[in-house]
Amino acid sequence: MERRRFLQLLGMGASLSGMGGLRGIDNLEYVVDSLSRGEIQADIGIIGGGVGGCAAALAAARNGHRVVMTEQTEWIGGQLSQQGVPPDEHPWIEQFGATESYREYRRGVRDYYRRSYNLSAEAHGTRHFNPGSCAVSRICHEPRISLAVLRSMLQPYVSSGLLTIVTNHVPVSASVTGDRVESVTVQNTRTEADVDITADFFLDATELGDVLPLTDTGYVTGAESVHQTGEPHAPDEPDPESFQALTWCFAVDYVEGKRRTIEKPDMYEFWRSYEPDLDPSWPGRLLDFTYTNPRTLEPTTAGFNPAGESEGFNFWKYRRLIDPSNFEESGYEGGISLINWPQNDYWLGNILEVDEEERKQNLHEAQQLSRSLLYWLQTEAPRPDGGVGWPELRLRGDVMGGTDHGLAKYPYVRESRRIEAEFTVTERHVGAEARMDITGDGPEAVTAAEFKDSVGVGAYRIDLHPSTGGRNYVDFSSLPFQIPLGSLIPVKTKNLIPACKNIGVTHIANGCYRLHPVEWNIGESAGLLASFCIEEERRLKEVREREAVLDQFQQFLTGQGGEIEWPQPMRTSL
Numbered sequence: 176m177e178r179r180r181f182l183q184l185l186g187m188g189a190s191l192s193g194m195g196g197l198r199g200i201d202n203l204e205y206v207v208d209s210l211s212r213g214e215i216q217a218d219i220g221i222i223g224g225g226v227g228g229c230a231a232a233l234a235a236a237r238n239g240h241r242v243v244m245t246e247q248t249e250w251i252g253g254q255l256s257q258q259g260v261p262p263d264e265h266p267w268i269e270q271f272g273a274t275e276s277y278r279e280y281r282r283g284v285r286d287y288y289r290r291s292y293n294l295s296a297e298a299h300g301t302r303h304f305n306p307g308s309c310a311v312s313r314i315c316h317e318p319r320i321s322l323a324v325l326r327s328m329l330q331p332y333v334s335s336g337l338l339t340i341v342t343n344h345v346p347v348s349a350s351v352t353g354d355r356v357e358s359v360t361v362q363n364t365r366t367e368a369d370v371d372i373t374a375d376f377f378l379d380a381t382e383l384g385d386v387l388p389l390t391d392t393g394y395v396t397g398a399e400s401v402h403q404t405g406e407p408h409a410p411d412e413p414d415p416e417s418f419q420a421l422t423w424c425f426a427v428d429y430v431e432g433k434r435r436t437i438e439k440p441d442m443y444e445f446w447r448s449y450e451p452d453l454d455p456s457w458p459g460r461l462l463d464f465t466y467t468n469p470r471t472l473e474p475t476t477a478g479f480n481p482a483g484e485s486e487g488f489n490f491w492k493y494r495r496l497i498d499p500s501n502f503e504e505s506g507y508e509g510g511i512s513l514i515n516w517p518q519n520d521y522w523l524g525n526i527l528e529v530d531e532e533e534r535k536q537n538l539h540e541a542q543q544l545s546r547s548l549l550y551w552l553q554t555e556a557p558r559p560d561g562g563v564g565w566p567e568l569r570l571r572g573d574v575m576g577g578t579d580h581g582l583a584k585y586p587y588v589r590e591s592r593r594i595e596a597e598f599t600v601t602e603r604h605v606g607a608e609a610r611m612d613i614t615g616d617g618p619e620a621v622t623a624a625e626f627k628d629s630v631g632v633g634a635y636r637i638d639l640h641p642s643t644g645g646r647n648y649v650d651f652s653s654l655p656f657q658i659p660l661g662s663l664i665p666v667k668t669k670n671l672i673p674a675c676k677n678i679g680v681t682h683i684a685n686g687c688y689r690l691h692p693v694e695w696n697i698g699e700s701a702g703l704l705a706s707f708c709i710e711e712e713r714r715l716k717e718v719r720e721r722e723a724v725l726d727q728f729q730q731f732l733t734g735q736g737g738e739i740e741w742p743q744p745m746r747t748s749l
Contacts, residue, residue: 213370215339217243219705220374222346222359225253226691227675227698228380229325232340233276234702234735236332240709243372244380245341245361248584250576251329253382253675254691255321257584259424259513259575261312261494262691265634265655265749268313269303272632272655275736276328277695283324284316298501307510308498310488317496317511317574318583344370346381349389354669356390376670376705380698382585383527384592384677392668393595396528398644398682406602406683407609408637408649417644417682418527419589420520423538423545425582426496426574427552429481429509435569436553437546437581446547447555451522453647462551464490466517469638469650478559479552481509481568485559490516496574511571515587519545522641527592542580589640589676589689596679597719598628598661605684606637607652607748622744626659628719629739630700630732633658633693636749637686653687655745660725663701664715672715674701696737703732 219235221228224246232244250257262281265272285304288294298304307315332338344361347369351357358373379386387394397415401407410417440446451457458465458474468475478485485491494513521544524537554564572581603609604624611621634655641647662679663672673679676689678697687693707728708715718728729739 213368215243215341215370215372217241217339217372217374218709219243219376219378219702220359220372221245221378221380221674221702222361222372222386223247223378223380223382223675224251224340224342225257225380225382225675226255226694227701228253228378229329230274230276230695230698231378231380231674231702231705232332232338233328234699235706236329236337237735238703238706238710239337240706241337242332243339243341243374245344245346245372247343247345247364247381249342250318250322250584251340251342252318252321252325254587254694256318256325257576258587259318259426259583260515260587260691261307261309261315261496261513263311263635264313264690264692267634268692271738271742272634273692274631274696274699274738276699277692280324280328280695281314283327284314284320287320287324288316293503295501295503304501306497306501307495307512308492308501309495310493312494315494315496315513318576319574341370346385346389349386351390354667356668356671359386359389375709376672378672378674378698378701378705379677380674380701381677382588382591382675384594384673386671387592387594387677390668390671392665392671394592394677395595396592398642398646404601404603404681404683406681407606407612408602408651408683409681410646414644416525416528417642417646418525419642420522420640421526421541421589422515422520422587423541423582424513424515424519424575424587425545425549426511426513426571427549427568428507428511428571429491429565429567430569431482431509431567433569434566436566437550437570440543440546440550442540442543443547443550446544447551451641453641453645455647457647461518462548463518464557467647469648472647479556480559481512481565509567511574514545514548516548517640519548520640521586522643525643526586526588538586541586542582545582546580590682590685591676593677593685594673594679595666596662597664597666597716598659599679599681600656600659600662600684600688601681602637602683605653605656605687607654610654618746618748620746621654621748622746623654623656625740626657626661628660628725629657630660630663630704630729630737631658631693631696632656632738632741633688633690633696634745634749635687635690635693637683639683639686649683649686652748654748655741656687657740658688658693658696658700660700660704660719660728663697663704664719669715672701672704674698700732700737703735703737704728707731
């Protein structure tokens with residue numbers, strides 16, 4: 176017990192103490208890319224090194240357990256790093272509504288810039304410093320900084336030998352006895368060498384829920400029907416092959432007078448003329464600044480001007496990673512912007528539940544869409560001055576990790592396989608209109624459903640991008656919600672816990688449970704749940720079913736910085 180407490184203090188207080196001098200981020204080489212032995216034994220095996228996987232590894236190692244975490248790319252961090260998506264968060268994130276370790280991550284990002292970058296005096300003194308001064312996030316920043324902070328948070332446990340991180344490995348098979356997972360085999364994506372991981376508990380933190388089919392864990396995909404869930408916004412018929420669009424993000428900078436036009440993409444003519452066939456309809460071509468307003472489903476037009484202001488909303492500032500005015504003598508000139516727009520959402524095919532050839536083809540088309548969007552911006556996009564094209568835009572593949580195609584290392588995936596859980600969250604638990612219909616309360620009094628087995632909190636609109644099934648945006652108000660423990664417990668498999676977007680939620684509810692701080696909370700709660708079950712010799716279902724054990728686990732969770740309820744009844748719909 177003393178050793179565990181020491182490790183908790185180490186992780187919560189000291190993991191970022193030496194971060195200020197870390198300028199050569201890629202020199203932090205503690206990850207394992209090749210193994211001399213073909214087997215790793217651990218208390219907890221985490222398959223997937225994204226946001227949820229990193230939070231789970233941090234929580235489990237903090238409690239003294241031997242952990243192995245695998246990752247299919249060479250970058251841990253998921254949507255925060257390899258996918259290049261700055262945090263999408265709720266309005267209260269600076270005060271409450273997240274775990275302490277997630278707040279530590281956010282402090283780490285800001286501290287990294289303050290210590291290692293030449294900030295302007297105003298930026299340095301801004302408490303809630305936003306490197307990109309962007310419109311969509313309160314802490315828009317470069318993916319490499321996320322990578323550095325996450326590595327620093329995990330480094331004490333790597334140094335102690337409690338945590339092993341295995342990069343460039345994907346799960347390919349599993350050994351299952353009855354309802355228990357004995358081992359998971361991961362394969363090196365470069366050498367095809369296999370590594371068998373044995374553990375007491377496994378966490379599926381993969382972006383697509385890849386461990387679920389390997390372990391014969393029950394799961395669902397796509398959209399449930401209104402008849403199955405009673406959700407007002409669910410479709411009339413189920414469509415298990417309908418997934419939210421994925422987006423292959425990329426970064427660009429802008430310097431006046433320098434032409435940086437990329438080579439014309441192979442599929443440019445296709446994407447240039449493509450008019451989406453969605454319900455409700457899309458207003459014209461995809462490569463255009465007029466698109467479907469997600470909330471009203473009416474045509475809306477945005478501006479784009481990397482050289483200054485534009486009429487109305489300026490896409491350049493939407494997910495800007497670096498605002499030059501925040502830095503002194505930085506060389507940034509026009510700044511750096513992350514392109515994750517409606518115009519490079521790809522919904523013409525799935526990468527889930529399809530064969531390898533089809534998956535690769537769909538990923539290729541998604542890459543071509545993003546590169547075509549860039550080429551269109553450089554050559555044909557309308558300018559505020561009446562001209563066309565911004566040839567000064569430069570593709571910054573180095574910002575995204577130096578891929579051959581210049582885009583992010585992995586596409587931004589919004590939807591995964593989801594477990595058949597002991598409890599499934601639906602729109603009726605979190606949607607503002609649905610809650611008013613159920614409770615009879617007005618907008619000033621209605622709240623989300625309360626869960627006595629809560630293991631965390633989150634808040635975001637129910638935001639579903641156009642789907643592979645041909646449905647346009649589904650975007651409507653939700654209420655600040657809780658994460659029920661029942662959504663983390665599979666109906667069948669006894670020692671497998673979902674740790675990211677693959678929890679027990681419907682296609683609709685996933686729209687607000689998929690964002691960065693919620694995924695972090697899910698992962699951290701999964702890591703703590705596995706730790707608790709090992710320490711107390713409890714079964715997963717027993718933690719939820721026995722009131723005294725549930726109370727003990729919730730105290731264990733809140734004692735390590737978790738929040739399981741909002742500080743006051745949250746009646747503000749988003």
